[in-house]
Amino acid sequence: EVQLVQSGGGLIQRGGSLRLSCAASGFTVSAHHFTWVRQAPGKGLEWVSLIYNYGSTYYPDSVKGRFTMSRDTSQNTLYLQMNSLRAEDTAVYYCASYGYIYPDAFDVWGQGAMVTVSS
Amino acid sequence: DIQMTQSPSSLSASAGDRVTITCRASQTISINLNWYQHKPGKAPKLLIYAAFSLESGVPSRFSGSGSGTEFTLTISSLQPEDFATYYCQQSYNTPWTFGQGTKVDIK
Numbered sequence: 189e190v191q192l193v194q195s196g197g198g199l200i201q202r203g204g205s206l207r208l209s210c211a212a213s214g215f216t217v218s219a220h221h222f223t224w225v226r227q228a229p230g231k232g233l234e235w236v237s238l239i240y241n242y243g244s245t246y247y248p249d250s251v252k253g254r255f256t257m258s259r260d261t262s263q264n265t266l267y268l269q270m271n272s273l274r275a276e277d278t279a280v281y282y283c284a285s286y287g288y289i290y291p292d293a294f295d296v297w298g299q300g301a302m303v304t305v306s307s
Numbered sequence: 308d309i310q311m312t313q314s315p316s317s318l319s320a321s322a323g324d325r326v327t328i329t330c331r332a333s334q335t336i337s338i339n340l341n342w343y344q345h346k347p348g349k350a351p352k353l354l355i356y357a358a359f360s361l362e363s364g365v366p367s368r369f370s371g372s373g374s375g376t377e378f379t380l381t382i383s384s385l386q387p388e389d390f391a392t393y394y395c396q397q398s399y400n401t402p403w404t405f406g407q408g409t410k411v412d413i414k
């Protein structure tokens with residue numbers, strides 16, 4: 189069974205840094221595409237980052253230059269390094285596979301991790 | 308960026324009702340449109356990909372249609388477990404964007 193298990197959320201001060209982890213089982217992080225999606229309190233879903241199987245990464249303007257998505261193939265784990273955090277980054281963050289089963293869709297999801305940025 | 312607009316933002320319905328949610332894109336996105344169901348405290352769940360293809364295991368009361376800029380999610384007979392928020396999402400190009408969501412609650 190394919191699964192993504194997240195860890196690393198918490199409370200952080202504005203301007204601080206935090207790293208989220210997403211451990212994959214049942215599939216290999218280097219062979220597939222993955223993404224992070226977030227939901228701020230009372231808001232909708234927002235795409236945050238993408239890593240293709242060949243390693244290229246993409247971000248929306250809202251996090252570009254502050255967030256970095258990476259992977260550790262030895263640990264079969266994905267990461268989201270978040271720097272210069274702002275109050276508006278407060279959200280539940282989900283990792284998800286992109287196109288693992290279904291083309292061009294977020295199809296396997298982690299359980300989510302809450303990040304709270306205090307001012 | 309492609310803007311996705313859902314309507315309505317919320318609706319109240321009873322079990323057994325037929326429910327239709329509309330999603331409009333600010334430019335043509337072919338059939339690069341997905342639908343997700345999201346319940347509080349849970350991860351979103353993919354329901355429909357490529358506008359009208361049902362994810363395996365999703366009940367046949369869910370259906371999707373449309374292409375270009377206008378899309379529809381229909382629940383033919385609402386069940387108690389369907390009360391949730393539904394999001395459309397375009398996968399035509401990055402930045403991938405979601406609609407603002409449609410909350411379906413109990414009348």
